[in-house]
Amino acid sequence: MSNNIKNNQLYIGGVSAQDLAKTYQTPLYVMDEDKIRSQCQLFPKYFKSQEIQTETIYASKAFLSLAMCQLIQSEGLSLDVVSGGELYTAFHAGFPMDKVYFHGNNKSIDELKLALTYQVGTIVIDHPDEVLTLIKLIPENQKVNVMLRINPGIEAHTHEYIQTTHNDSKFGISIYDDKTMLCIKEIQQSKSLVFKGFHSHIGSQIFEEQSFIEHAQTVLKYIHNVYEKTGIIVQEMNLGGGFGAHYTDEDKPFDLRSFLPELLKNIQQTSKNLKIKAPKVLIEPGRSIVAEAGYTLYTIGGTKKTTSGKQYVFVDGSMADHMRTALYQAKYDAVIANRMNEEATSTYTVAGKACESGDIIIKNIKLPNPNINDILVVKTTGAYHYSMSSNYNRLTRPAVVLVKNGQSKLIVQRETYQDLIRNDLKLEG
Numbered sequence: 001m002s003n004n005i006k007n008n009q010l011y012i013g014g015v016s017a018q019d020l021a022k023t024y025q026t027p028l029y030v031m032d033e034d035k036i037r038s039q040c041q042l043f044p045k046y047f048k049s050q051e052i053q054t055e056t057i058y059a060s061k062a063f064l065s066l067a068m069c070q071l072i073q074s075e076g077l078s079l080d081v082v083s084g085g086e087l088y089t090a091f092h093a094g095f096p097m098d099k100v101y102f103h104g105n106n107k108s109i110d111e112l113k114l115a116l117t118y119q120v121g122t123i124v125i126d127h128p129d130e131v132l133t134l135i136k137l138i139p140e141n142q143k144v145n146v147m148l149r150i151n152p153g154i155e156a157h158t159h160e161y162i163q164t165t166h167n168d169s170k171f172g173i174s175i176y177d178d179k180t181m182l183c184i185k186e187i188q189q190s191k192s193l194v195f196k197g198f199h200s201h202i203g204s205q206i207f208e209e210q211s212f213i214e215h216a217q218t219v220l221k222y223i224h225n226v227y228e229k230t231g232i233i234v235q236e237m238n239l240g241g242g243f244g245a246h247y248t249d250e251d252k253p254f255d256l257r258s259f260l261p262e263l264l265k266n267i268q269q270t271s272k273n274l275k276i277k278a279p280k281v282l283i284e285p286g287r288s289i290v291a292e293a294g295y296t297l298y299t300i301g302g303t304k305k306t307t308s309g310k311q312y313v314f315v316d317g318s319m320a321d322h323m324r325t326a327l328y329q330a331k332y333d334a335v336i337a338n339r340m341n342e343e344a345t346s347t348y349t350v351a352g353k354a355c356e357s358g359d360i361i362i363k364n365i366k367l368p369n370p371n372i373n374d375i376l377v378v379k380t381t382g383a384y385h386y387s388m389s390s391n392y393n394r395l396t397r398p399a400v401v402l403v404k405n406g407q408s409k410l411i412v413q414r415e416t417y418q419d420l421i422r423n424d425l426k427l428e429g
């Protein structure tokens with residue numbers, strides 16, 4: 001971050017954080033457009049091979065808005081959506097529907113109908129019941145590309161709550177369950193479904209390359225097994241997302257530029273060993289595209305030292321805009337934007353303004369002695385922040401601003417108090 005400091009001030013995308021706070025107020029989400037774009041560009045550049053077809057799908061649950069859809073479209077990535085709301089956003093941004101993958105373990109009838117009306121590219125079926133539901137909804141003469149979410153039982157070393165591939169996970173059906181083979185046959189035999197292949201996802205914020213390699217190898221072995229048992233050739237394998245991001249110096253994300261070609265090489269070799277044609281490989285990164293591009297700006301309202309000596313810094317946001325510390329005990333780094341050259345001398349707990357003891361943004365962080373009205377900037381908040389935000393305590397969601405080359409642009413407006421009561425109805429009389 002050192003090259004982003006001028007006159008003791010933090011600059012993001014060439015714009016002073018203090019100016020951003022003045023112009024748009026705080027709390028404020030700031031996204032660095034160049035960082036998002038360069039992460040997007042990294043995937044098509046390194047996730048490619050002469051022998052294997054590939055596709056990168058942005059997992060929109062990490063951060064989605066109309067502008068973000070436009071940005072992803074302009075970078076040529078596909079889009080993963082998991083709800084009618086994400087789908088609706090993509091449609092209204094003008095995102096090409098044939099490049100949309102619709103996931104979810106309990107898509108509603110209305111959501112499935114919307115996906116069929118929009119003619120989304122692929123629906124990822126989660127379990128056998130959904131096969132039947134979907135077939136009933138598909139109009140005559142319409143064919144729908146589908147993938148089946150399988151559970152390959154790989155345990156990625158990550159936080160318990162975001163591991164998704166236990167055999168008893170709520171997502172997908174296990175490759176160790178005989179009924180899965182029946183489900184594949186049922187999809188294959190349906191006149192309205194076009195079976196493209198398997199989807200699986202082993203977790204998020206993963207730092208071990210080996211987990212992804214084992215994941216791919218396990219799915220390939222299953223593809224081989226399916227062919228042996230049913231004669232069905234599985235053409236595509238979506239390996240999900242999960243690449244780690246840097247939040248604090250404890251995090252050691254691996255270099256995707258060397259890993260992605262390695263992964264493809266391994267898939268090619270494993271396929272060769274299994275005597276199958278390597279399937280098309282798809283990945284679905286979310287966090288690794290947007291996390292490090294995002295910053296949250298807060299204004300410090302005061303500090304407090306408890307009788308035992310614990311020092312608090314109070315900011316004007318809360319767990320409503322920063323959920324991951326309360327939810328996952330996630331760790332973050334922060335700086336005081338207007339005092340960048342000052343030494344961080346004491347350790348503080350950064351607490352929000354919500355009426356909840358668990359409303360902590362950062363547990364222990366060294367900062368220069370904070371003053372009222374200083375601007376605290378929490379780093380790596382581009383993924384799962386705005387998208388996980390809530391109105392707890394009837395707090396309004398912050399605005400989102402995109403910065404690039406010294407310019408800023410509002411892409412999501414700050415919520416107003418009027419927005420908070422928009423859907424409320426008064427009792428009669």
Ligand SMILES: Cc1ncc(COP(=O)(O)O)c(C=O)c1O
Nearest residue numbers: 059201204241242284285286287
């Ligand atoms: C099915 C699926 N794909 C992709 C992702 C994106 O993961 P990440 O943001 O860790 O890359 C997730 C996240 O939970 C997911 O559930």
